[in-house]
Amino acid sequence: MSLATGRDVAYLVAAVCFILAMKGLSSPKRARAGNLLGAAGMIVAIAITFTTPGIHNLWAIALGMVVGVAIGVPAARLVKMTAMPQMVAAFNGVGGAAAALVSIMHFSFSPVGLSTMATYQVFEVIFGVVVGSISFTGSIIAFSKLQEIMPGRPITYPAQQPVNAVVALGIVGCILAVLVDPTKLVMLVVLILALLFGVAFTLPVGGADAPVLISLLNSFTGLAVAATGFTLHSNVLIVAGTLVGASGMLLTRMMSQAMGRSIPNILFSAFGSVVTSSGATEKEGRSVKSGTADDIGVLLAYSSRVAIVPGYGLAVAQAQHVARELAETLQKKGVDVFYAIHPVAGRMPGHMNVLLAEANVPYDELKEMDSANSEMSTVDVALVVGANDVVNPAAKTSPGSPIYGMPIIEVSQAKAVIFLKRSMRPGFAGIDNDLLYDDKTTMLFGDAKDSLSKLVAAVAAA
Amino acid sequence: MNSGILQFITVFVLAAFVGYEVISKVPSILHTPLMSGTNAVHGIILLGAILICGASHGPLQITLGIIVVILATLNVVGGFVVTDRMLEMFKAKPNAKNDKSDAQDVQAKEAS
Numbered sequence: 001m002s003l004a005t006g007r008d009v010a011y012l013v014a015a016v017c018f019i020l021a022m023k024g025l026s027s028p029k030r031a032r033a034g035n036l037l038g039a040a041g042m043i044v045a046i047a048i049t050f051t052t053p054g055i056h057n058l059w060a061i062a063l064g065m066v067v068g069v070a071i072g073v074p075a076a077r078l079v080k081m082t083a084m085p086q087m088v089a090a091f092n093g094v095g096g097a098a099a100a101l102v103s104i105m106h107f108s109f110s111p112v113g114l115s116t117m118a119t120y121q122v123f124e125v126i127f128g129v130v131v132g133s134i135s136f137t138g139s140i141i142a143f144s145k146l147q148e149i150m151p152g153r154p155i156t157y158p159a160q161q162p163v164n165a166v167v168a169l170g171i172v173g174c175i176l177a178v179l180v181d182p183t184k185l186v187m188l189v190v191l192i193l194a195l196l197f198g199v200a201f202t203l204p205v206g207g208a209d210a211p212v213l214i215s216l217l218n219s220f221t222g223l224a225v226a227a228t229g230f231t232l233h234s235n236v237l238i239v240a241g242t243l244v245g246a247s248g249m250l251l252t253r254m255m256s257q258a259m260g261r262s263i264p265n266i267l268f269s270a271f272g273s274v275v276t277s278s279g280a281t282e283k284e285g286r287s288v289k290s291g292t293a294d295d296i297g298v299l300l301a302y303s304s305r306v307a308i309v310p311g312y313g314l315a316v317a318q319a320q321h322v323a324r325e326l327a328e329t330l331q332k333k334g335v336d337v338f339y340a341i342h343p344v345a346g347r348m349p350g351h352m353n354v355l356l357a358e359a360n361v362p363y364d365e366l367k368e369m370d371s372a373n374s375e376m377s378t379v380d381v382a383l384v385v386g387a388n389d390v391v392n393p394a395a396k397t398s399p400g401s402p403i404y405g406m407p408i409i410e411v412s413q414a415k416a417v418i419f420l421k422r423s424m425r426p427g428f429a430g431i432d433n434d435l436l437y438d439d440k441t442t443m444l445f446g447d448a449k450d451s452l453s454k455l456v457a458a459v460a461a462a
Numbered sequence: 463m464n465s466g467i468l469q470f471i472t473v474f475v476l477a478a479f480v481g482y483e484v485i486s487k488v489p490s491i492l493h494t495p496l497m498s499g500t501n502a503v504h505g506i507i508l509l510g511a512i513l514i515c516g517a518s519h520g521p522l523q524i525t526l527g528i529i530v531v532i533l534a535t536l537n538v539v540g541g542f543v544v545t546d547r548m549l550e551m552f553k554a555k556p557n558a559k560n561d562k563s564d565a566q567d568v569q570a571k572e573a574s
Contacts, residue, residue: 018503019484025499025545026488032549035499039542042505046538049509055516057524064515064528065508068535075536076543081551087544088498095504095537101530102510109523120467215497222504226477230470232510238470239477240506246481247500251493258490343490350491354551 003051010048011236017041018240022247045236082315085348086146089214092221093139099224100132100191106231107187121231122182126175128227129187130194135220137198142214145207152207153431154402160204161268167197201267206402208389209266211348212255216263219248258343261405288424288436290443293451296418297458299442303380303416305336307372309409310352311345313386313422317448320359323385326456327365333459338365340372340382340409342390373410382414386448388426392433401431417441420451495548502541508534 001009017037024034055061072091079087107125110117117125144150174190205213222244229237256263300306308323327337339361345352356366367375376382384391387409394401395408411417417440426432435441444451488496511534515527 014506018506019480021499021503022481022484022496025496026485026492028489028492031492031495031499032546035495035502035542035545035549038499038503042502042508042538042542045506045509046512049512052513052516055512057516057518057527060518060524060528061512061515061531064511064531065535067528068532069539071532072536072539073543076540076547079544081547084498084544084548085494087540088494088501091505091537091540091544092501094533094540095501095507098507098511098530098533098537099504101526101533102507102514105514105518105523105526105530109518211494211497215493218497218501218504222500225504225507225510226474228507228510230467230474232513233466233470234509234513235470235473237506237510238473240503242474242477243481243484244500244504246478247485248497250482250485251488251497251500254488254490255493255497258493348494350489350494353491354548358551 007048007051008235010044011234014041014045015236015239017044018243022243082312082346083147085211085214086143089139089143089146089210089217092214092218093136093143096132096135096139096217096221096224098132099221099228100129100136100194102228103128103132103224103231104187104191106228107182108184117182119179122179123175124227124230126178126187126190128224128231129191130171130175131220131227132224133191133194134198134201135217135224137195138202138217138220139198139214141199141202142205142210142217145205146210152210154206155203160200164197164200167193167200171197205267208344208403209261211344212252212263212266215248215252215255219245219252222246222248255349258349265405288443289439289441290445291418293444293454294458294461296442296444297455298462299416299418300330300381300383300455301333301335301459301462303335305379305381306330307338307340307367307376307379307382307411307414309340309342309345309382309384309387309391309411310356311342311385311387311390312351313420313448315346315351315355315386317386317450319385319449319452320355320361322449322452322456324356324359324361326452326459327361329456329459333462338367338372338375340369340376340411341366342369342387342407342409345387345390369407369409373413376410376413379414381416381418382409382411384411384417384419384421385452386420386422388421388433389431391435392431393435394431394433403431411435412438412440415440419443420448421445422447495545498541498545498548502538502545505534505538505541508538510534 018041021034021038024030103125145152171193174186177186222241226238226241226245229241256266330337341352343349389403391409391411393412395403395406412435511530515531518524518527
């Protein structure tokens with residue numbers, strides 16, 4: 001077996017590893033093994049690449065890899081669990097940038113010269129540049145929204161969609177121009193337009209929808225990588241990139257379905273948010289009822305059924321253990337307690353299941369949204385811990401709202417509602433919640449962990 | 463069009479179908495880890511980065527080459543490490559071991 005054949009076999013092994021990794025990642029039992037298998041495939045593919053004839057600048061490659069590992073591993077290791085989604089956005093963004101740069105460098109520094117490239121070769125390059133660049137800047141915006149460097153709510157300006165459409169048309173026009181006559185100038189223009197478009201189309205997406213957006217951008221990066229595979233004549237790049245591109249599209253659709261929304265609705269729905277925000281200011285004169293931990297403790301202790309609705313605030317405050325403690329204290333008093341889990345509560349799907357599992361909450365106490373809602377009318381007190389958007393009735397009642405159509409936990413069906421919240425600040429989607437002003441709602445302001453600890457003491461004393 | 467490009471298109475089309483089929487059933491709790499895992503897989507661009515950096519001449523190209531390798535390496539290691547940390551949370555605790563794996567089975571069944 002010659003070295004070249006050996007290399008191809010190694011790439012085939014890597015490609016199979018990637019497929020099995022994805023297969024594994026879609027079942028809870030094999031997920032971790034799947035991920036490690038993917039990593040193993042990656043190591044095989046990268047290692048064997050060094051045997052390619054004509055690779056120079058080994059010191060430069062080694063330097064780049066050492067720097068990358070030195071930054072990447074600590075960044076991924078040290079980041080807080082709550083910040084995971086933005087880390088995925090960041091790592092996706094650098095991947096998109098790398099794919100775009102590989103295409104650009106191949107185009108700019110190719111020894112063959114542009115004029116000798118066949119039209120389809122130019123197309124492969126330009127596709128990689130455009131899609132990789134969109135993914136890069138789009139991921140930066142998604143990251144900034146989740147990291148709260150910029151506001152999480154949709155950012156809109158007049159004629160936003162028409163402007164975006166013009167930019168998109170400009171990109172298509174430039175691609176056609178490059179195909180006819182490949183010049184570096186048009187290439188530069190298309191690069192700038194693509195970077196711009198990545199920003200423009202992500203600005204109106206609400207922060208709460210960011211996971212779906214990241215999944216879409218992840219799929220884009222996959223396609224950009226596949227394009228570089230065509231350019232560099234590498235099967236393993238095509239296979240891995242296309243796998244991510246195709247599965248990413250499907251995953252994006254599944255994630256948006258879990259939120260009860262369509263992908264266009266998520267990408268373009270920010271239209272209505274202007275209406276909502278002006279509507280919200282009108283209501284600012286309304287009063288809010290806030291209670292003490294002791295009052296609420298008594299209310300909880302003497303109810304027969306309590307639903308705990310956890311949200312991002314629970315994750316931030318790391319209050320899952322105290323939440324379980326409260327539930328156990330209530331159960332000792334004979335109160336029936338369950339947790340109502342919204343599929344997208346927190347900032348990644350399944351966030352709450354994971355946190356509560358970590359606190360050893362028995363699985364049978366977790367109710368999925370649908371079964372929780374069907375029982376909500378029998379609940380005496382719904383205790384909302386650091387959640388807002390996922391219980392906001394505007395999703396059902398206000399067609400102008402950006403979250404309209406998203407299924408919610410219908411806590412307003414319960415006889416009383418208690419919100420543990422840090423402030424009156426709206427939730428991540430930036431929309432006011434009418435339920436906070438409702439007569440049967442009582443607020444307990446403060447950090448979720450502190451409030452829950454106080455409630456545990458109050459319930460025990462009651 | 464020569465047969466070379468056709469061979470790559472064949473690989474592309476087949477991979478697209480595989481990618482679509484292989485994750486047809488994913489419980490919602492695994493959506494984020496799967497997204498993160500596939501994010502790591504497109505870190506394979508590091509391979510392209512190595513080839514491009516390895517073919518560079520002159521300070522400008524080599525500098526850009528190093529930047530590409532850094533970016534792609536970040537994608538690979540960051541992607542796999544973040545995914546592993548997410549999945550660590552699914553690891554059953556010793557005292558709740560049986561409960562937990564049963565729970566996940568139920569969840570997987572419900573979602574499918």
